[in-house]
Amino acid sequence: MTLTSTPNQIEDSGTQTQYEMSGADALMDSLRRHGVDTIFGYPGGAILPIYDAVFKAEQEGWLKHILVRHEQGGTHAADGFARATGKVGVCFGTSGPGATNLVTGIATAQMDSVPLVVITGQVPRPAIGTDAFQETDIFGITLPIVKHSWVVRDPSEIAKVVAQAFLIASSGRPGPVLIDIPKDVGQEMFKYVPVEPGSIKPLGFELPFAPEHKAISSALDLIENAEQPLLYVGGGVISSGAHETLAAIANRYQIPVTTTLMGKGAFDERDPLSVGMLGMHGTAYANFAVTECDLLIAIGARFDDRVTGKLDTFAPKAKVIHFEIDPAEINKNRVVEVSVLGDVGISLVKLLDLSNQRKTNPRTSQWLNKIKNWKNNFPLITPPKEGEIYPQEVLIALRDLAQDAYITTDVGQHQMWAAQYLLNGPRQWISSAGLGTMGFGMPAAMGVKVALPKEKVICIAGDASILMNIQELGTIAQYKLNLKVIIINNHWQGMVRQWQESFYDERYSASNMSVGEPDFISLSKAFGIEGIVISERENLIPQLQKALENEGPVLVNVNVRKGENCYPMVPPGKSNAEMVGI
Incomplete structure (x- = not known):
């Protein structure tokens, strides 16, 4: 049974409207309440009660289930769904090999900060720990690659767990979470009490703090005094929807912009201020710019090794500002002069608001001319129109x-x-x-x-x-x-x-x-x-x-041509300025 209306909410001292249903039906209703209309997955024995509820949800018309041909494909499809829309992607897999086939996709989402809710079937509660057929401790296996995970041993916990899962996956620095549901939990009938999105938070959970005014002001001071600044933009700008504010800041101060592989699309690469991607296979002019800049403004980026090359030679002349939502990333790979902790979308809006209160003229004309010369002298390869297709x-x-x-x-x-x-x-x-x-x-x-x-x-x-x-x-x-x-x-x-x-x-x-x-x-x-x-x-x-x-x-x-190499390339152990193939 899927509910079609929200029950009346009663004060904590009272009771809410209850519905007699199975754990699997409660799961599907909880997903519907969190806006889920698409699930990618593959059925199997331990998750069959949930797939029976999926069948009913599809019959009712509110859910589309996409049957993938391999569970890894399901995680990647949910990942693509999430990246393209900004919504939480959802995928299902059964116990044992079905669950372990999800691991690569979960790790992919975790590394790229993509919000996923991954739901696995598990052997019945009495069989857990007995090495039952298709039993795997997917909770333990995935602990290092999820933001949080649960094994649901009581169907009355399903609604609360789903609410927590969506909150954790989508808030702060996004990422994957996992819910493991034993088969008999999905089958058990109980009195279901719905939980609405955002109405419950995990113990100890906190939303990111608002960025501090002092940090914003200190960052702006450095930006206004820099003569060769560079905006170094990562995936955090995409996930926070901050691309328009980024463009406004870049244009106001005439600061060139380089992006990571994850940051592509955050800034219009047709704009003259764009220098494209930096790093191992970045443009020559982006890598020259990061080597010569006097101020590096990192926004939603994590100083990954494929970006920095030899770390102690990365942006060697620059002071560094780091706009970041995850405190663990601050000073992890590069010690910075100013850190602005908080949602980068909010931080950039506050920076722009403060800049509008000041009268500042851009000081980057000579710097932009230098970059223009690099672009002219070290362009990307134009393949010759001869021989095999390049x-x-x-x-x-x-x-x-x-x-x-x-x-x-x-x-x-x-x-x-x-x-x-x-x-x-x-x-x-x-x-x-x-x-x-x-x-x-x-x-x-x-x-x-x-x-x-x-x-x-x-x-x-x-x-x-x-x-x-x-x-x-x-x-x-x-x-x-x-x-x-x-x-x-x-x-x-x-x-x-x-x-x-x-x-x-x-x-x-x-x-x-x-x-x-x-x-x-x-x-x-x-x-x-x-x-x-x-x-x-x-x-x-x-x-x-x-x-x-x-x-x-x-x-x-x-x-295409078999022996073609991808250049420019920063060889391992070299600085970004020591590219080959330019």
């Missing part, structure tokens, strides 16, 4: 043909080329940055398309990483998800090959994917999905255009 050509073509598309990627060279050449709006760049999860892109694209069915959605994949979750072509076919999968096919694990060439004397151990590679077009057609192969340059744009205009899903296999 992988960069494919990304440039997609940039021109699908400017407003939501982009997901797998992980590898193609991911870095996509980050370099594509220009994305807020929440339109969706990529596994922190964990670097191969196989992320296609199921994430499914989640985006389910969430935003009217938007163009493109997955950029490699021929190696696409095989990690290739079975999700079945999900795409079942639900007729009109998304496009573009394989940049160089017949290698491209990034592994590049490192073996550069640092292992060209000993190409276990990185060639040619032998055993499937005929991707025949494979896609076996799933009932249109397939296109592109091997000649004159066919590239016409065939990509054909794929994008198709009303259904399409897989495009683009055969």
Whole structure:
């Protein structure tokens, strides 16, 4: 039974309206109250009572369940759903291998601060601890990679746990949480008392503090006196919806902006103030800028090793301001002069408000000229129009043909080329940055398309990483998800090959994917999905255009130059200024 109206709330000393129902039905009603209308998952024995309640919810018309072909695909789809919308993604898996198959997706969300509620079935309560069939301690396994987790041993706790789960997943620095529900808890009938969103908080839970005025003022003092400032922007600006305020600050003080892989889309990369992505495969001018700046303004970024290169040489001339919601990130990798702790969206609004009370003229004209010269002297590679198709050509073509598309990627060279050449709006760049999860892109694209069915959605994949979750072509076919999968096919694990060439004397151990590679077009057609192969340059744009205009899903296999390396590159152990390939 699913409730269709909210019961009257009674004072704490009294009682609320109660409903006789199973734990599984109570779970579904609690999810509905928290705005859930889409769940990604895969059934199994321990979670069958919950799937019976899912069946009823779908019959009632308020829920859409997407049957993935592997639980990892379910977590990535829920992740893509969350990144594209800002809502909490929800996925289900059964006990044992069903639960352990979720682990990679949970870790991916945790590293990239994505709000997920992951719900697993568990063996019945009397069987816990007996090594029962398909029993796994998923609570213990996932402790290091979730914000919080629960094992529900009493169905009367379900509503409270769900309310806490959504609050924790979505507040502060977002992240995944896990709820493990034994099979008999889902079956047990009890007197259900609904809990409304936000009406209950976990013991010891606190929302982030408001940023301190003194910290805001100190930050603004440094900004107003800097001659070579640089805004270093991470995923926190995306999750807090602060892109418009960021643009206002950048334009007011004429400060150039560089983004992390997670921060792509936070600032318009067509704006002259943009210097693109920094770090290992960032633009040369972004890495020169961070090396020469006298003030680094880090906003919602965590000084990741792929950004900093050799840490003690990162921004060596700069004072540092750090706008951050997570206290654990302050001074973790880089000691800063000023830290502004709190939601970065609120912090930037307060900074802009305070700046409007002061009369300040930008002091960065010489700095911007220096950056302009770097842009002219060290541009991204323009591939020659000869020989085999260059992988960069494919990304440039997609940039021109699908400017407003939501982009997901797998992980590898193609991911870095996509980050370099594509220009994305807020929440339109969706990529596994922190964990670097191969196989992320296609199921994430499914989640985006389910969430935003009217938007163009493109997955950029490699021929190696696409095989990690290739079975999700079945999900795409079942639900007729009109998304496009573009394989940049160089017949290698491209990034592994590049490192073996550069640092292992060209000993190409276990990185060639040619032998055993499937005929991707025949494979896609076996799933009932249109397939296109592109091997000649004159066919590239016409065939990509054909794929994008198709009303259904399409897989495009683009055969590209096999030995192309992704540059610029900061070699391991080197500073950002010591790039190769520029």
